[in-house]
Each structure stands twice: as C-alpha cells, then as structure tokens.
Amino acid sequence: xxxxxxxxxxxxxxxxxxxxxxxxxxxxxxxxxxxxxxxxxxxxxxxxxxxxxxxxxxxxxxxxxxxxxxxxxxxxxxxxxxxxxxxxxxxxxxxxxxxxxxxxxxxxxxxxxxxxxxxxxxxxxxxxxxxxxxxxxxxxxxxxxxxxxxxxxxxxxxxxxxxxxxxxxxxxxxxxxxxxxxxxxxxxxxxxxxxxxxxxxxxxxxxxxxxxxxxxxxxxxxxxxxxxxxxxxxxxxxxxxxxxxxxxxxxx
Numbered sequence: 001x002x003x004x005x006x007x008x009x010x011x012x013x014x015x016x017x018x019x020x021x022x023x024x025x026x027x028x029x030x031x032x033x034x035x036x037x038x039x040x041x042x043x044x045x046x047x048x049x050x051x052x053x054x055x056x057x058x059x060x061x062x063x064x065x066x067x068x069x070x071x072x073x074x075x076x077x078x079x080x081x082x083x084x085x086x087x088x089x090x091x092x093x094x095x096x097x098x099x100x101x102x103x104x105x106x107x108x109x110x111x112x113x114x115x116x117x118x119x120x121x122x123x124x125x126x127x128x129x130x131x132x133x134x135x136x137x138x139x140x141x142x143x144x145x146x147x148x149x150x151x152x153x154x155x156x157x158x159x160x161x162x163x164x165x166x167x168x169x170x171x172x173x174x175x176x177x178x179x180x181x182x183x184x185x186x187x188x189x190x191x192x193x194x195x196x197x198x199x200x201x202x203x204x205x206x207x208x209x210x211x212x213x214x215x216x217x218x219x220x221x222x223x224x225x226x227x228x229x230x231x232x233x234x235x236x237x238x239x240x241x242x243x244x245x246x247x248x249x250x251x252x
Contacts, residue, residue: 001033001034003030003033004031004033004165004197005031005054005066005197007027007029007050007054007064007065008028008063008064009027009064010024010026010027010050010053010060011024011025011026011061012061013061023046023049023220024046024050024060025046025220025221026221027063027220027221027222029222029225031199033195034196034197035198035213036187036210036212036213037212037213037215038202038207038211038214038215039051039200039201039202039214039215040208040215040217040240040244041218041223042247045218045220046217046220047217048201051167051199054067054199055090055167056072056075056084056088059073067083068164070083086161087164088166089161089163089166090168090169091151091155091158091169092171093173094174095151095153095154096154097142097150097154099142099143102141103129103137103138103140103141103156104125104129104139106142106153106154106157107156107157108121110161111124116161124160125138125160126138128156128159129156131186131189131194132155132156132189132190133152134152137149147176147179148176148179148183151171152182152183155171155183155186155190165199166197168187168198168199169200169201170201170203172202172204173203173204180204180206184207184210191212205244206237208237208240209234209240211228213228214226214243216243218247224243226239
C-alpha cells in the first residue's frame with residue numbers, strides 16, 4: 001500500500017540552553033493511502049505540535065516528514081506555500097468559512113486558489129457536496145447553516161482539491177453529538193469512496209472510535225497504537241478507553 005505520510009525520528013525542541021522543552025522526541029510512524037488515523041494524548045503530550053509540524057505551521061528541530069515521498073522539512077517558505085495549496089487539506093474546529101460567501105463559493109474558492117480550470121469548478125463542487133450530503137445547503141451562507149452543516153462544508157472545501165493528506169484538528173469539538181456523528185460518518189465516506197487519507201487529532205474517544213488506527217502520544221513520544229482491524233466501533237471504543245485509563249484519564 002502506498003505510503004502517504006512518513007515521519008522519521010521527528011524532534012521538536014522549544015526554549016534555550018537554560019530551559020529546553022522536548023515537545024517531540026524521536027517520533028516515528030507511517031500513514032498509508034486511504035487510512036483514517038487518529039492522534040490522542042493528554043494536554044501537553046505533543047499531539048498538537050506533531051500536527052503543526054506535519055501541516056508546515058511549525059518547523060521540526062530534527063528528523064524528517066515526507067508526504068508522497070517529498071521531504072517537506074527541506075522545503076523553502078515559497079515552496080511550502082505551494083505544497084500546502086496542492087497537497088494538504090485542513091479541517092479546523094471553528095470551520096473557518098467566509099461569512100460573505102455561500103457554501104458553494106466557499107468550496108469553489110479552494111479550487112480557484114489551486115488553479116483549477118473555471119469550467120471544472122462547478123462539477124467538482126457538486127460531486128464532493130453530494131458525497132458529504134450537503135447539496136441542499138450550497139446556496140446558503142454559513143449563518144444559515146447548522147454547526148454540523150458548516151463543518152461538512154469545511155470538509156468539502158478540504159477535499160475538493162483532492163489533497164494527498166487531510167489534517168483535522170479537533171473537528172467535532174464544537175458540535176453536538178448528532179452533528180459529530182454525521183461528520184464522522186462523512187469522514188468514513190471520504191475514506192471508503194474517495195480513498196482519502198485523514199490524520200485527525202482528537203481528545204474524544206467517541207470520535208477516535210471511527211478511525212482505522214490511533215496513535216497515542218505521551219511526553220512527546222509515541223506511547224502505543226491501536227488498530228481497529230475487524231473490531232466493531234463499540235469494541236474499538238472499549239479498547240480506546242482501556243488505553244486512556246493506562247495513560248491516567250482523559251486524553252484531553
């Protein structure tokens with residue numbers, strides 16, 4: 001199976017000689033095409049730092065991060081901007097939709113920025129919207145949508161450019177349980193029907209139970225991983241809770 005993401009001996013150190021913090025300590029893992037992988041860990045464990053390094057928001061101190069075989073830690077700032085535009089999709093907790101644009105226009109904007117031909121934009125927007133069940137809100141503005149609809153529009157925006165990797169940062173954090181379930185089901189659709197590759201940071205074991213695999217981070221190191229395999233979502237949820245108990249409570 002094709003490796004989309006390869007993280008090797010990743011380190012991130014903050015501070016100066018007198019006060020160093022090793023936020024990431026030689027982290028190693030791979031993510032394959034069509035995988036839905038979760039990252040969990042207690043507050044301060046390094047999970048957000050890890051996501052920031054992969055998303056190119058932050059720079060690693062040592063080690064390498066390769067996406068589709070390209071070591072992004074070696075790219076210059078202008079190359080990183082181009083890389084983010086074409087290879088990464090982002091889903092945030094607070095949606096980040098433009099209030100003055102309709103759902104259609106918010107999704108289409110991502111295509112325009114990436115250089116998509118104008119005649120192809122409408123078809124691509126409608127295709128991804130149908131898969132995520134938001135066709136009925138395409139002409140609505142964000143203020144006219146529910147939180148779950150806004151988050152699925154944000155997901156469509158992240159997916160419509162066909163990125164190599166989608167990075168989701170606490171995507172269900174601002175949603176009620178019904179909306180969260182609908183969003184997570186849409187993620188499963190993205191993986192199954194569109195062969196999308198998703199890396200999601202979450203503190204919520206319910207959200208994590210929808211993934212194929214979970215990486216648990218503790219004190220900047222990879223503590224353990226859980227693979228769902230043939231388990232039901234409920235059985236996987238129970239295993240997640242067991243690991244969280246070992247970690248000392250809620251992975252917040």
